[in-house]
Amino acid sequence: MARKFFVGGNWKCNGTSEEVKKIISILNDGKVASADVVDVVVSPPYVFLPLVKSSLRPEFHVAAQNCWVKKGGAYTGEISAEMLVNLDIPWVIVGHSERRLLLSESNEFVGDKVAYALSKGLKVIACVGETLEQRESGATMDVVAAQTKAIAERISDWTNVVVAYEPVWAIGTGKVATPAQAQEVHLELRKWLQTNVSAEVAASTRIIYGGSVSGANCKELAAQPDVDGFLVGGASLKPEFVDIINAATVKSSA
Numbered sequence: 001m002a003r004k005f006f007v008g009g010n011w012k013c014n015g016t017s018e019e020v021k022k023i024i025s026i027l028n029d030g031k032v033a034s035a036d037v038v039d040v041v042v043s044p045p046y047v048f049l050p051l052v053k054s055s056l057r058p059e060f061h062v063a064a065q066n067c068w069v070k071k072g073g074a075y076t077g078e079i080s081a082e083m084l085v086n087l088d089i090p091w092v093i094v095g096h097s098e099r100r101l102l103l104s105e106s107n108e109f110v111g112d113k114v115a116y117a118l119s120k121g122l123k124v125i126a127c128v129g130e131t132l133e134q135r136e137s138g139a140t141m142d143v144v145a146a147q148t149k150a151i152a153e154r155i156s157d158w159t160n161v162v163v164a165y166e167p168v169w170a171i172g173t174g175k176v177a178t179p180a181q182a183q184e185v186h187l188e189l190r191k192w193l194q195t196n197v198s199a200e201v202a203a204s205t206r207i208i209y210g211g212s213v214s215g216a217n218c219k220e221l222a223a224q225p226d227v228d229g230f231l232v233g234g235a236s237l238k239p240e241f242v243d244i245i246n247a248a249t250v251k252s253s254a
């Protein structure tokens with residue numbers, strides 16, 4: 001089964017309503033590959049979700065950037081999976097490195113969040129990735145495997161999961177992983193899924209790359225056999241996001 005290309009735009013903590021409207025109009029006017037060959041999901045800050053959802057072209061979907069680990073209640077400042085479902089927000093990003101590192105989200109906490117969000121019917125973009133120090137000490141695969149294991153131990157159905165490999169050293173640094181570096185980890189991750197989950201899940205789960213993806217480097221990355229799309233930060237706020245979406249054609253014409 002071919003894995004459909006997936007491009008997510010993570011806007012992080014950026015934007016005013018005026019800027020959001022501008023980005024939406026660029027996306028709505030952009031000439032993009034058909035929804036048959038690419039899934040596009042944009043992830044604005046919570047407060048802009050309704051605006052984006054109501055004005056974005058219908059074949060693009062929206063994602064929240066996080067949600068609470070269990071049912072909502074007395075958790076000041078949090079947003080629950082139930083609320084996202086209530087607003088018809090189909091996707092959520094979980095375990096982004098900025099949350100793992102700046103807010104000390106552990107592998108187990110992230111695994112619990114993935115499981116809870118899926119149980120409520122959300123689709124999840126689950127992020128994994130090593131720091132520069134971990135890479136330099138040769139621990140990349142151990143780190144990525146431990147992060148993935150904490151998810152695998154808590155879920156049984158991977159249909160609604162996209163795994164985003166985002167090496168921390170490549171995020172927001174302009175220091176993109178080389179296509180070979182990305183392919184190497186994606187392949188290892190797929191092998192890990194094959195050994196520890198199932199051959200079917202390994203073959204069908206999309207593993208997307210994130211970290212300084214741009215209009216200039218996306219095609220070369222997309223040409224790698226185990227790179228099934230991207231999670232884009234900075235460039236998802238710019239017109240070049242349209243070019244990144246269209247990297248899907250590298251796969252569809254292969």
Ligand SMILES: O=C(CO)COP(=O)(O)O
Pocket residue numbers: 010096166170171172173174210211212213231232233234235
């Ligand atoms: O963290 C990212 C997407 O989630 C990547 O960010 P940049 O594309 O800005 O490096």
